[in-house]
Each structure stands twice: as structure tokens, then as C-alpha cells.
Amino acid sequence: GAGVSQSPSNKVTEKGKDVELRCDPISGHTALYWYRQSLGQGLEFLIYFQGNSAPDKSGLPSDRFSAERTGGSVSTLTIQRTQQEDSAVYLCASSLDRTGLGYFGPGTRLTVT
Amino acid sequence: SQQGEEDPQALSIQEGENATMNCSYKTSINNLQWYRQNSGRGLVHLILIRSNEREKHSGRLRVTLDTSKKSSSLLITASRAADTASYFCATDAWSDMRFGAGTRLTVKP
Numbered sequence: 001g002a003g004v005s006q007s008p009s010n011k012v013t014e015k016g017k018d019v020e021l022r023c024d025p026i027s028g029h030t031a032l033y034w035y036r037q038s039l040g041q042g043l044e045f046l047i048y049f050q051g052n053s054a055p056d057k058s059g060l061p062s063d064r065f066s067a068e069r070t071g072g073s074v075s076t077l078t079i080q081r082t083q084q085e086d087s088a089v090y091l092c093a094s095s096l097d098r099t100g101l102g103y104f105g106p107g108t109r110l111t112v113t
Numbered sequence: 114s115q116q117g118e119e120d121p122q123a124l125s126i127q128e129g130e131n132a133t134m135n136c137s138y139k140t141s142i143n144n145l146q147w148y149r150q151n152s153g154r155g156l157v158h159l160i161l162i163r164s165n166e167r168e169k170h171s172g173r174l175r176v177t178l179d180t181s182k183k184s185s186s187l188l189i190t191a192s193r194a195a196d197t198a199s200y201f202c203a204t205d206a207w208s209d210m211r212f213g214a215g216t217r218l219t220v221k222p
Binding site: 104 | 146148156158201203215
């Protein structure tokens with residue numbers, strides 16, 4: 001389909017390991033967002049990309065978290081030295097532009113053991 | 114910090130009743146969106162209302178927006194058990210979308 005896709009759908013990793021989560025936005029969407037949702041919690045904004053502008057990283061919880069968006073399309077969220085509190089569902093969304101309707105991917109469920 | 118804040122945090126009603134959820138936000142916006150999240154599932158977009166609109170309808174959904182009070186409400190009429198989910202509002206202030214913690218709606222059959 002033409003929706004937002006994320007991979008992997010599930011990831012189990014050991015504490016201390018690094019993980020990479022991938023997001024493929026809808027083609028042509030210039031805005032891309034990463035959120036996470038911990039068990040029983042609301043959505044937490046992480047980072048926002050808009051075109052070629054510098055990303056808004058204000059939501060990243062620590063310097064272990066980083067994200068990049070290559071060629072204005074695919075984005076990778078990297079978590080280094082994972083901790084158990086990093087366990088959550090990581091959601092990616094994209095929109096046509098900064099004011100457009102947001103479309104969400106199915107999320108990646110990360111479990112840190 | 115979160116931009117949108119939903120109220121109440123939890124709501125339990127009987128099938129057939131109406132459900133009203135509220136959302137408050139802090140800054141100027143271009144539009145406001147409501148989303149639904151079924152347990153264990155992804156987010157589903159419900160409706161978008163622009164800052165120059167005051168009310169919008171979509172099926173059994175009615176959304177209002179009061180920019181002077183920086184608040185929005187979502188009304189679900191004639192609720193069904195399948196409406197059981199968490200409902201989130203999101204705004205696009207400052208070129209990003211920020212979500213509240215959501216309202217957990219339970220519709221009892």
C-alpha cells in the first residue's frame with residue numbers, strides 16, 4: 001500500500017545494545033515525526049523533520065537517542081546502549097507539509113530485556 | 114512538553130449514549146486533529162478541523178474548535194462497543210504535532 005511503513009514490527013534486545021528503527025514515509029511527504037508510547041502512557045513526541053531544515057530534536061529524552069532522515073525520505077531512529085525504560089512502541093508519522101494531515105505507521109514494539 | 118491535553122482521562126458509558134471528550138492546547142495552531150487508538154493497534158485519523166472552522170461533522174463524530182479558549186471537543190453520538198479506544202488530539206503549532214495523553218473511552222454493551 002501507499003501508507004507509512006515501519007520496520008521491524010517487533011524488536012527484542014538486551015540492555016546495553018544499540019537498535020535501529022526504520023520509517024518509510026508516504027512518498028512526497030516532507031514532514032516526518034517520531035513518537036513513542038510507553039505502556040499505559042500517552043504519545044510522547046521525539047523528533048520532527050521538515051524538508052531540508054534542521055530537525056526539531058526537542059523531544060529526544062537523552063543523548064542516547066538520535067535520528068536521521070536520508071534524502072528527505074527514509075528515517076532511522078537509533079537508540080544506543082538501550083535501557084529497560086526505552087521499552088515502548090515507537091511510532092512514525094508523515095504529512096505532506098507542516099500543516100498537513102498526519103498519517104501514522106503501525107509502530108515498532110521495542111522490548112529491552 | 115505536551116501541547117494537547119485531553120479531558121477526561123477516562124470515560125465509561127453504555128452503548129447508545131453520547132461521549133464527549135475535550136482537548137486544550139497552549140499555543141496558536143493551524144489545525145487540530147483527533148485520532149483513535151484501539152488497544153494494541155495503530156493510530157487512526159478521525160477528523161481534522163482548521164483554525165478558521167468552528168465545527169465539523171463526520172458520521173457520528175462532531176468536533177468543535179474554540180480558538181479563543183484554545184480548546185476542542187469531540188462528540189461521539191450513539192456510541193457502540195467498537196468505539197472503545199483511546200482518543201487523542203494533536204495540534205500542529207510551530208510546525209510539529211504534539212499529542213496529549215488521551216481519553217480512554219469504554220463503551221459497555
